[in-house]
Amino acid sequence: MRIALFITCFNDTMFPDTGKAVVSLLERLGHTVEFPQAQACCGQMHFNTGYRPETLPMVRRFADVFAQGEYDAVVAPSGSCVGMVRDYHRVVAEQYGDSALVEQVEAVTPKVYELSELLVDVLGVTDVGAHFPHRVTYHPTCHSLRMLRVGDRPLQLLRAVSGIDLVELPAADSCCGFGGTFALKNADTSNAMLADKMRAVLDTRADVLTAGDNSCLMHIGGGLNRLRTGVGTRHLAEILASTEGTTGP
Amino acid sequence: MTDSNNVVWLGAPSFPDAAREALADTQLRTNLRKATGTIRDKRLAVTAELDDWEQLRTAGKALKRRTLRHLDHHLVRLEEAVTKAGGQVHWAADAAEANRIVTALVKATGQTEVVKVKSMVTQEIALNEALAEEGVSAYETDLAELIVQLGDDRPSHILVPAIHRNRAEIRDIFRREMGKWGRPAPEGLTDRPRDLAEAARLHLREKFLRAKVAVSGANFAAADTGTVGVVESEGNGRMCLTLPETLITVMGIEKVLPSFEDLEVFLQLLPRSSTGERMNPYTSMWTGTTEGDGPQDFHLVLLDNGRTATLKDTVGRQALACIRCSACLNVCPVYERTGGHAYGSVYPGPIGAVLTPQLVGVEHAESLPFASTLCGACYDACPVKINIPEVLVHLRAEVVEAKRAKGRVPTPEALVMKAAASVLSSPVKLSAVQRLAHPAARLVSRRGTIGNLPGPLGRWTRTRDTAVPPKESLRAWWRRTRGGREGSK
Numbered sequence: 001m002r003i004a005l006f007i008t009c010f011n012d013t014m015f016p017d018t019g020k021a022v023v024s025l026l027e028r029l030g031h032t033v034e035f036p037q038a039q040a041c042c043g044q045m046h047f048n049t050g051y052r053p054e055t056l057p058m059v060r061r062f063a064d065v066f067a068q069g070e071y072d073a074v075v076a077p078s079g080s081c082v083g084m085v086r087d088y089h090r091v092v093a094e095q096y097g098d099s100a101l102v103e104q105v106e107a108v109t110p111k112v113y114e115l116s117e118l119l120v121d122v123l124g125v126t127d128v129g130a131h132f133p134h135r136v137t138y139h140p141t142c143h144s145l146r147m148l149r150v151g152d153r154p155l156q157l158l159r160a161v162s163g164i165d166l167v168e169l170p171a172a173d174s175c176c177g178f179g180g181t182f183a184l185k186n187a188d189t190s191n192a193m194l195a196d197k198m199r200a201v202l203d204t205r206a207d208v209l210t211a212g213d214n215s216c217l218m219h220i221g222g223g224l225n226r227l228r229t230g231v232g233t234r235h236l237a238e239i240l241a242s243t244e245g246t247t248g249p
Numbered sequence: 250m251t252d253s254n255n256v257v258w259l260g261a262p263s264f265p266d267a268a269r270e271a272l273a274d275t276q277l278r279t280n281l282r283k284a285t286g287t288i289r290d291k292r293l294a295v296t297a298e299l300d301d302w303e304q305l306r307t308a309g310k311a312l313k314r315r316t317l318r319h320l321d322h323h324l325v326r327l328e329e330a331v332t333k334a335g336g337q338v339h340w341a342a343d344a345a346e347a348n349r350i351v352t353a354l355v356k357a358t359g360q361t362e363v364v365k366v367k368s369m370v371t372q373e374i375a376l377n378e379a380l381a382e383e384g385v386s387a388y389e390t391d392l393a394e395l396i397v398q399l400g401d402d403r404p405s406h407i408l409v410p411a412i413h414r415n416r417a418e419i420r421d422i423f424r425r426e427m428g429k430w431g432r433p434a435p436e437g438l439t440d441r442p443r444d445l446a447e448a449a450r451l452h453l454r455e456k457f458l459r460a461k462v463a464v465s466g467a468n469f470a471a472a473d474t475g476t477v478g479v480v481e482s483e484g485n486g487r488m489c490l491t492l493p494e495t496l497i498t499v500m501g502i503e504k505v506l507p508s509f510e511d512l513e514v515f516l517q518l519l520p521r522s523s524t525g526e527r528m529n530p531y532t533s534m535w536t537g538t539t540e541g542d543g544p545q546d547f548h549l550v551l552l553d554n555g556r557t558a559t560l561k562d563t564v565g566r567q568a569l570a571c572i573r574c575s576a577c578l579n580v581c582p583v584y585e586r587t588g589g590h591a592y593g594s595v596y597p598g599p600i601g602a603v604l605t606p607q608l609v610g611v612e613h614a615e616s617l618p619f620a621s622t623l624c625g626a627c628y629d630a631c632p633v634k635i636n637i638p639e640v641l642v643h644l645r646a647e648v649v650e651a652k653r654a655k656g657r658v659p660t661p662e663a664l665v666m667k668a669a670a671s672v673l674s675s676p677v678k679l680s681a682v683q684r685l686a687h688p689a690a691r692l693v694s695r696r697g698t699i700g701n702l703p704g705p706l707g708r709w710t711r712t713r714d715t716a717v718p719p720k721e722s723l724r725a726w727w728r729r730t731r732g733g734r735e736g737s738k
């Protein structure tokens with residue numbers, strides 16, 4: 001398959017390793033990965049903070065870029081950005097755009113997948129041949145869980161990883177308190193939620209916390225790091241890309 | 250805040266500030282975690298029992314939304330049916346008008362006391378205060394509302410308004426205050442739930458037997474028969490609705506259902522979602538008046554108070570479908586930490602965050618649409634499938650637009666957002682910023698992580714480290730390693 005990578009602006013800037021992992025994973029599985037250079041951001045931060053007109057150029061660019069190439073699928077290693085595209089690009093296009101944009105958005109959106117959806121539903125694999133000999137716990141981020149309904153797809157993928165010691169996270173489905181600009185606007189509440197999430201992570205005695213979204217991982221990982229807990233964070237894609245001898249925790 | 254409107258509390262701080270105070274109260278957090286946790290588990294267990302739970306939710310959603318689209322029609326039918334059954338219908342455009350109507354009705358009876366049940370909507374209009382000004386005492390009869398009233402407090406939950414209080418606090422309030430309002434608390438009252446309930450029973454019984462006038466809210470009203478209904482757990486409602494001679498029901502116009510048969514859906518959805526029970530202990534329904542049985546005088550006050558304005562918003566109006574089950578509060582991670590008072594409104598939690606700003610106008614409750622991480626737990630729990638996150642982001646846009654329309658000088662946030670939008674919609678600018686990010690971050694970092702930062706980002710770095718952005722962005726890496734392969738789009 002020809003798969004376009006939508007890296008998302010945040011991963012692109014802060015966590016390029018996740019993008020590299022997606023590329024090497026998909027190539028290992030025999031697919032062609034393209035990186036359309038003209039891509040930018042999905043507009044989630046602006047949309048969710050209430051700056052809707054500002055979101056329009058981002059929606060337009062996304063639709064233009066990914067409508068251009070002949071891709072079978074577009075993949076993004078971020079549940080929340082895929083949720084933005086799927087649920088709200090149309091809303092923005094209808095409110096501020098034109099009918100051509102609405103049509104374009106409708107044509108592009110069904111091809112956009114979050115990584116675990118692409119692997120399990122489209123490519124039909126759960127065992128991606130990964131090796132990751134560490135104690136790992138998985139946090140299902142809210143947008144993957146409730147906007148995208150990825151369900152246990154990430155866990156199916158993780159269970160098939162060789163050498164992994166996968167442990168269940170208590171109260172896994174409760175929000176970590178990140179919420180984009182929520183963490184700044186409601187910093188105290190966000191911190192209280194983070195504290196509970198960290199306690200749950202520490203209870204598992206895992207070495208690595210994984211999730212399908214680096215934004216939540218940055219928030220939880222930033223807290224774990226501040227407390228010198230020694231627990232690392234790793235995007236799901238990076239675990240799935242690991243093979244014998246490639247990575248430590 | 251509009252003049253006579255108590256939907257938002259006068260002088261209440263913005264959500265983040267009120268939340269900070271609430272978060273510092275560890276007792277409150279323990280009370281809330283315990284209470285919401287228990288009820289959450291119960292709800293999950295009883296909703297899982299029904300094979301057709303999802304269909305019920307869908308039916309509830311469809312019924313409510315259809316009714317809202319033709320609300321005027323159903324309200325007129327309701328008025329006809331209630332009048333035919335011997336009741337009287339009054340229309341109140343806002344809180345002040347509703348209070349005027351109720352006060353006049355009470356005064357016409359010559360009474361100076363009323364008992365009350367299911368009174369959220371009367372809190373919305375501050376009826377007790379309005380009655381007090383006219384020399385009428387209003388007694389809350391719901392146990393939790395009694396605790397709130399005696400404690401001179403505010404409700405903090407839709408269903409359990411005193412959820413923020415523990416037993417010892419309740420005992421102290423009873424001991425201190427009951428005597429001022431009527432029968433005092435028994436000597437040596439303990440904080441055992443049984444004893445507290447018994448004290449409330451004795452205290453209230455006196456009032457029930459004396460009361461000639463009752464004021465109630467309503468959970469629903471059927472337009473075809475004119476039947477009004479209240480569901481409750483303690484039986485206080487049954488007392489209020491049957492013993493007095495005059496019954497005045499104040500009801501938000503969105504509570505109407507097209508037909509009596511529709512109750513089938515809502516009487517299943519409501520108790521399971523709210524208290525986690527298969528059925529609520531008391532369901533009282535009445536249709537007008539019946540000679541020689543129950544109140545002989547029945548008044549239904551239909552309250553608008555911002556609802557018609559809310560109806561005009563095709564996205565936001567879904568909040569009017571709410572059946573006040575409180576499931577969204579009990580699953581909300583933000584509510585669980587902050588409690589209800591932080592919302593500064595009669596309607597707290599996720600539903601408050603979307604309903605309150607619409608009832609009073611977004612500019613009067615600016616911080617509420619932002620009091621959520623958009624985690625979506627409320628949407629999953631809502632028995633009538635109100636897409637609360639969708640309404641939240643919709644209202645956020647309205648808040649920003651309202652500020653834009655008002656402000657000649659853009660806010661710092663608006664400036665940042667504008668600058669960010671220009672970068673984030675352009676790959677060229679984005680890569681330029683990415684090239685700068687690494688050296689800039691290096692300046693403030695130590696050993697590869699960023700610790701405490703000044704300014705607004707300090708709110709982030711106070712409790713979390715931030716990684717230094719890497720030297721090479723993904724797009725730069727791609728160009729360097731695979732530049733030749735992908736076209737130059």
Ligand code: SF4
Pocket residue numbers: 407522570571572573574575576577578600627630631632633634635
């Ligand atoms: S919004 Fe839904 S879940 Fe919340 S109180 Fe209303 S009906 Fe219940």
